[in-house]
Amino acid sequence: MSAPGAAPASAVGPERIGLMESSGTTRRQATRQKLYEAAVTLIAEKGFSATTVDEIAERAGVAKGTVYYNFKSKTELFEELLRHGVGLLTVSLRAAAEESEERGGTRVEALDAMIRAGLAFIDRYPAFTQLYVAELWRTNRAWQSTLLVVRQEAVAVVEDVLRDAVGSGELSEEIDIPLTAAALVGMVLVAALDWQAFQPERSIDEVHSALSLLLHGRVSGH
Amino acid sequence: MSAPGAAPASAVGPERIGLMESSGTTRRQATRQKLYEAAVTLIAEKGFSATTVDEIAERAGVAKGTVYYNFKSKTELFEELLRHGVGLLTVSLRAAAEESEERGGTRVEALDAMIRAGLAFIDRYPAFTQLYVAELWRTNRAWQSTLLVVRQEAVAVVEDVLRDAVGSGELSEEIDIPLTAAALVGMVLVAALDWQAFQPERSIDEVHSALSLLLHGRVSGH
DNA sequence: CCTTTTGAACTGACCAGTCAGTGCAAAAAG
DNA sequence: CTTTTTGCACTGACTGGTCAGTTCAAAAGG
Structure with missing residues (x-):
């Protein structure tokens, strides 16, 4: 033609x-x-x-x-990027949790494994993580609904493990699952981004240890 | 208007x-x-x-x-905004820590008071917090150096209390102060923003309790 | 009076999205 | 086997609009 x-x-x-x-x-x-x-x-x-x-x-x-x-537009390219990236993350988190359980670990060990998987993900895709954090809490944006879905997907993985752990008596009933999940995700996210940006000389193991200590209540637990 | x-x-x-x-x-x-x-x-x-x-x-x-x-430019207006906002935050955190100490509280109680002060700040100035988080880890931006200074100022407040607590034997020597400080700040930041954006029906006390539990190692400690 | 604000026009750069057209490999036709 | 057609994937100049920053005379404000 x-x-x-x-x-x-x-x-x-x-x-x-x-x-x-x-x-x-x-x-x-x-x-x-x-x-x-x-x-x-x-x-x-x-x-x-x-x-x-x-x-x-x-x-x-x-x-x-x-x-x-x-892509239909610049915005659509971005939205698809978000979906793609969070998809990778949730797969990786879920795999870490499952693998830990298959090894016969406790639920807390599964949480620990997810922290490590989260750190590894951020280490591998720092740019994606940055962008996700920067956009997540914006209001009134075109891709708000995409982000909502995508966030729920990621946080749900952590909530599931917490729920399991409470159900099996491994964690105290008094914890608030959604809030604790958000706090844990935030802990990993911010610690990792700070590590990348301001303390890049640290190894992933050092960062993991610091977070693990917090999770296990050895910072101020008694 | x-x-x-x-x-x-x-x-x-x-x-x-x-x-x-x-x-x-x-x-x-x-x-x-x-x-x-x-x-x-x-x-x-x-x-x-x-x-x-x-x-x-x-x-x-x-x-x-x-x-x-x-203002000289749009960018300068923004940079000055950052300085003022973080100034307010550090003042508020420091005041909370000092007040707790004056009441004869432990260092861990001071940390707890700072968590509460952080939540209160975010509750009062959600927009500022959003904007701060969104910009903090960006590289290559004009205001990068402003942000670096301003971040150090805020994190240092937490680090100081952690250092004190380790020095006085209240916290284990094995904790990594910069990483733990970053993790704590992240925990509060992300939990609070999530609270505002996705669980606004919760009270500040509920959020504070959830974070306090984590800090005190009662989520999975022992 | 000296400082600060107003309002509106202006410029020059920049940018999202469009569209007529190119290149190419494989299928269809001869 | 050779020629022609088809259509996907890609190209880049172009358009219409937007926006940071400027200018300046005149009007508050104190």
């Missing part, structure tokens, strides 16, 4: 394509992935509004039009 | 002063105050870049020119 004389020219050869994905959509998948990666760092650094679509496209090595070929 | 004509300014009276110290209340001070209050909510809602100077001026009920008469 729109290619009146496609000259054969010298074929450059089969450009490498992404790593995975089967047939068909491979190219598109790879492009989307590049866009996610470019967007996540830029938005973490500068915020959503201060990041331009031109910058994202440039860092991803594609043309601006490609962004709009793959 | 933003009527075209002159506003009946003198009718307002000594309204509660939000985010700034109220020294010699000159006319200029009052204008700055109005600008801080307008800016803090707008920026908390939409972020720095998405907030326009025209909006800030309109909500403050002043002319745009006035913004630039009082």
Whole structure:
């Protein structure tokens, strides 16, 4: 229709394509992935509004039009990014908890394993974490509803383990599950971001120990 | 509120002063105050870049020119806002700790009092807290250095009390002071923001109890 | 009077989203 | 086997609008 004389020219050869994905959509998948990666760092650094679509496209090595070929809008790209990232996180948390239980650990050990998994996630995707924290409590934003869903998904993983632990008598009945879950998530989130930003020389084990001590009540428990 | 004509300014009276110290209340001070209050909510809602100077001026009920008469730039207005807000927070935390000590409380009780003071601050200035969290871990921003100073100031208050507590044998020597301080601050920050955003029906006492339980190791201690 | 605020117009940069068109590989036609 | 068509994925110049910051004369305010 729109290619009146496609000259054969010298074929450059089969450009490498992404790593995975089967047939068909491979190219598109790879492009989307590049866009996610470019967007996540830029938005973490500068915020959503201060990041331009031109910058994202440039860092991803594609043309601006490609962004709009793959996503309806800048906002939609961002929302999909959020979903993608939190999906990774919850999978990783749940896996850590399950693995701990399969090893016959206690529920508190499962919580500890989740703290470690959370730290590992933040270590691997610091930009995503930054961006998530920065946007989570904003009101009146276009992606508010997306964030609500996505947050609930993540916090629910922690709540589930807490509920189990209370049910089996391992934790005191007096704890408030939603508030405690939020506090634990916050503890890990903020400690990890602070670690990255202000104390990068620390090892993940040091950070984990400090948080573990708090969880086990050895900071001021008696 | 933003009527075209002159506003009946003198009718307002000594309204509660939000985010700034109220020294010699000159006319200029009052204008700055109005600008801080307008800016803090707008920026908390939409972020720095998405907030326009025209909006800030309109909500403050002043002319745009006035913004630039009082501040060199939008960025400078924002930086000064950060300084004032964190100043208020540290004063409040320190006062809580000192008051607790004067009552002859333990260092752990002082920590508990600071948690409460932190919650009260966030309750009173939710917008400021939102904005602070959203900006704190951003890299590459113009106000990065301002934030660094201002964060250190706030975290140092907690670190001081922890150090005291370890020094007097009240807390175990094995705790890592900077990391534990960051974790405690994070716990309060995130729990409080979550409370505001997702569980507003809870009372400040409920939130305080949940955090206190964690601090005292009664969640999973022993 | 000296300081502060007003209001409105103006500029120049910047930016989200659009659209006509390109390149290419595989299917269809010859 | 060769030629033509098809359609996906991508391109980048362009548009219409927005916004930070400027300017300045005139009017409060104190």
